[in-house]
Amino acid sequence: MIQSRSETIFQVAINICLSFMVLMVIIPIWLLIAGSFTDDSALISGGYGLFPKVFSLSAYEYLMFKSKDILNALGISFFITTTGTAASLIITPLLAYPLSRKDFTARNAVSFFVFFTMLFNGGIVPSYMMWTQFFKIKNTVWALMIPNLLMNGFSVIMMKNYFAQNIPAELIEAAKIDGGGEFYIFYKVVLPLSLPIMATIGLLTAIGFWNDWTNGLYYVNDSRFFSLQNLLNRILTNVQFLASSTEISQRAVNMKLPSVSIRMAIAVVGVTPIMALYPFFQKYFVKGITIGAVKG
């Protein structure tokens, strides 16, 4: 089929539009990366630029060899992301699977119990009081992992729908006739057929853990337990504090702020794991968005 002229113009127009948007997305991220590779004094005298005025790797050298805080924060981020995601991928399908079974007596009641958490919440103040006063998780690594992030009603319902639509009831019946117990069936029949949804939910959960800074903001002020995001957040807060205070107080001097390029380098380290893995998980990520949109 011959492309008509108007069709060609249309194609060119949408490609120009989309390329413009791609630039708008890339330039800000590139600015961050370029900053991290710029010599610090050049950055302070010449400001940020899209191309390093004086190329330098010293910020990364500093991160690799001289800074204990950053390696520690990186370790904590890895720990909460891996452990938290693993825990989440155990309790979420365990709750979702019985809800997908039509013969499960408590199905409707428990489904509502899960769904209601998506409609109403008590707000942050009661949660904060409970976690700090009753469970005393302030300044522990659990504070970064447990509140809010471990499981949510949304992913339970997504998983439940997947099980209901993709695991034939006959298959479960057949396994039962063969004498398999419920846990055995769940582990040997249901889970192997559910790898796509496990990958999707696991991915969204892992990104949630890696990117979270709010739990640290509320529950952690001891820098030994900072995740990378919390460390970045604390540095930015101090930068703002210095910018807003007119005289340089003793407190400001004590802060020992990392230089501008080192700050940018830490931020780059913060996004690198996600960016490096993104091409591989892109498929599941798009899938997650699409099935998430379908009603619960």
Next chain:
Amino acid sequence: MADGSKTIWKRQIPLFLMIVPGCLYLIVNNYAPMFGVFIAFKNIDYAKGIFKSDWVGFSNFTYLFKTADAFVITRNTVLYNLAFIVIGTVTGIAVGIMLSELRGSVKLKFYQTVLLLPYLLSWVIVAYIGYAFMSSDIGLLNNAILPALGLKPISWYADYKVWPFILTAVNLWKGIGYSSVLYLSTIIGIDKNLYEAAQIDGASKWRQIKNITLPMLKPMVIMLVILNVGRIFNSDFGLFYQLPMNSGALYPTTQTIDTYVYRGLMQLNDVSMSAAAGLYQSVVGFVMVIAANAFVRKVSSENVLF
């Protein structure tokens, strides 16, 4: 019969065991704080403890609504949400349509992948990028872009008038990939025969979009808009807290209910007031969701959420 139901229960014991950890988590993380809303009716005194603090009835609320803050935070939260809904929906649909019209799956994958990148960044990182643009002495805007256009530098973190535009732009930047992929998935589901028939009738691209794509997207648009209207009392804490770098000078245009609750609790130590604002948000938010759902039930019952 009684014996039959007993064996059913017995056989289902493993299923009940499975849901125990998840249910326990929801009870602690979600339900316990719901009962904790009584804090809003107390004058919290840490020395006495939460349970023994004095009851004060609705006085936290009357006090909250007497301040100018209550109006400002409500106005900001609602107006920003309205702006985000309108702009986000229109651009999401436009980009979704452009993606669907692309020739070649490699191109589609490339654009889609790049546009989704900002969605993967944490708000802390976005704040760093914002600072690289808007820092008053070394930021790209004041240093390079504004001088090139012959404009005077702006002190971005002190001038609250520019922030409605910044926040709207950044929100769009971060969310455009997500919403366009959502609409794209609906467009892909449209029956291809409709377009072929239109082509045979000689309909132009614009007419196809206007008369096929847009009407087919309508249910999805209605559903998403209503969902977002249901969340109109919630704001993205990261956007409003991180991006303005918690700068006090910007509060008139950056303070929302969520940042107000945070500051009351963590910075001003005004727990009771903070709890009152939080409960106000939860209750009005709940009513909005229920109302939005009732509205969907009326206009298109197949899209009802619950």
